[in-house]
Amino acid sequence: MQNKRNALLVPILTLGVFGILNTEMGVIGMIPLIAETFGVSVPTAGWTVTIFAIGIAICGPVTPMLFSRFNRKHVMLISLGVFIASSVIGMLTTDFWVLLVSRAVPAVFHPVYVSMAFTVAAASVPKNQGPKAVARIFIGVSAGMVLGVPAAGFIASEWSYAAAMGFFAVVNIAVFILTLLFVPSMPADGVKTYGEQVRILRRRELQLAVAAVILTNGTTFGFFSFLADYLKTETGLTYSVVSFVLFLYGAANIVGNVLAGKWLAQAPARTIRWTTAGLAAYLALIGVVGGTAIPMAIAVILFGILTGLSSNNSQYLISRAAHDAPEFGNGLFLSAANTGTAAGTALCGVFIAEWGIAASVAGALVCLALSAAVLLPAASRIERSLESERASAHDGCAYAVD
Structure with missing residues (x-):
């Protein structure tokens, strides 16, 4: 069972990064529909992308360090839970400002999950194979942009904006279940203090x-x-x-x-x-x-x-x-x-x-x-x-x- 978990670790992390990048970038393909749905201008709807990027830029160095002293599996589950909740709120709300808040909060946890994915992937293999494991995580990043944006745009145009937000939630729910079942507990042993x-x-x-x-x-x-x-x-x-x-x-x-x-x-x-x-x-x-x-x-x-x-x-x-x-x-x-x-x-x-x-x-x-x-x-x-x-x-x- 342990060997099976180890073999699934990097693929699950790659899928997790895909889900998170999909949630971040997928709205690019449906900004006009967001503007129409919430009765705002297209530039205003663009803030659903901008606020996420600003959140990552600000929180990138801070939140991964703050969570580095906790069990990595637990932190990844919390991060995925936040992304699931934000997608569900975005799917159900009719208030644009609530939508913006639901985009801002997961931006705080985006660097937590992605940075841990890089760290865990590199640590799961011998040192000289670390770049290969990290490269597989980057595939999730690329796929999130390449497949996520057109997929979300297609779903939104064929069904509705809410259906696209539901798509984000479903992907992250699947990763949450896989993480819960197959990712081993990873206590933060030997981690430096925040000051260090x-x-x-x-x-x-x-x-x-x-x-x-x-x-x-x-x-x-x-x-x-x-x-x-x-x-x-x-x-x-x-x-x-x-x-x-x-x-x-x-x-x-x-x-x-x-x-x-x-x-x-x-x-x-x-x-x-x-x-x-x-x-x-x-x-x-x-x-x-x-x-x-x-x-x-x-x-x-x-x-x-x-x-x-x-x-x-x-x-x-x-x-x-x-x-x-x-x-x-x-x-x-x-x-x-x-x-x-x-x-x-x-x-x-x-x-x-x-x-x-x-x-x-x-x-x-x-x-x-x-x-x-x-x-x-x-x-x-x-x-x-x-x-x-x-x-x-x-x-x-x-x-x-x-």
Whole structure:
């Protein structure tokens, strides 16, 4: 029975992350329907997304640390329970302000569950296989965006807004039951005190890793935020074709997650360097093929793979720098990622306002240049550190033989 539970652990966590990302991002596909249902404007309905993102950015470093000293299984069940309750309230309420509150509260628990999923997945396998386990959790993140948004939009358009909220609840209820039955108890043994966890912020390596996450996410998601408009305006694609290309992007993102798990386990420094170079090549490429449909679609698939790699690289950098306070570190990752997304989107928006949608590439290049200044030295440090670890292990083996 214990072996069965261990085998199911990472798949359950992946499904759990899918359910939580689905609840967060799924409303994107039905904002016009929310506006119609509650009698508010579309920009006002957009706050159902914004308030969730703000909550994650604020609570990302805090709530995972606060809950890190409790049994992880219990905390995950509480988090899932909050998501279930919020979806049910959102399904039943007729008051827009109640809906906003029901969106704000689970945002507090989003980083708790996701950071613990990363931590538990990495801890469930040998150390050198940790990136592969974490990459499987990222598949849940990608699937939540790729499948959750169109699925929720389809359900809302075919049945109702309430039915889509019910869909969120059903997914999280299924994960709650699986967690209750098959996830083992995980007491928080040997966890640092809150003060000790906060003090890791003094580490130069961690400060640089946080900066790298912000700038890298600014590069990838700053441009991605305007990709649909770019494809329509610059490439000349119809809305239906744009939707299909974005689906291809999401599928490629999952491929990038799988590749990241394999490559980070084998050669993390090389993976970080090549991903950075690949993003530079991509941004240069769309300057050439951006106006041509098929080459641009191929470029978007490449972008999806690179974004999957980039997200895993960022989490790897922070988890390595905060190895002795994993929940706090993963919470920092989530907060930095959301901060980078907001900052990159704002920067690309400035470029677009001044020079048009094509200039969003320039905004992304600014973020990429800044991130490369952090990422490339970080890759070299990781390389030296791993070489030192291998040398120490070799010396230890030689001593044992002697």
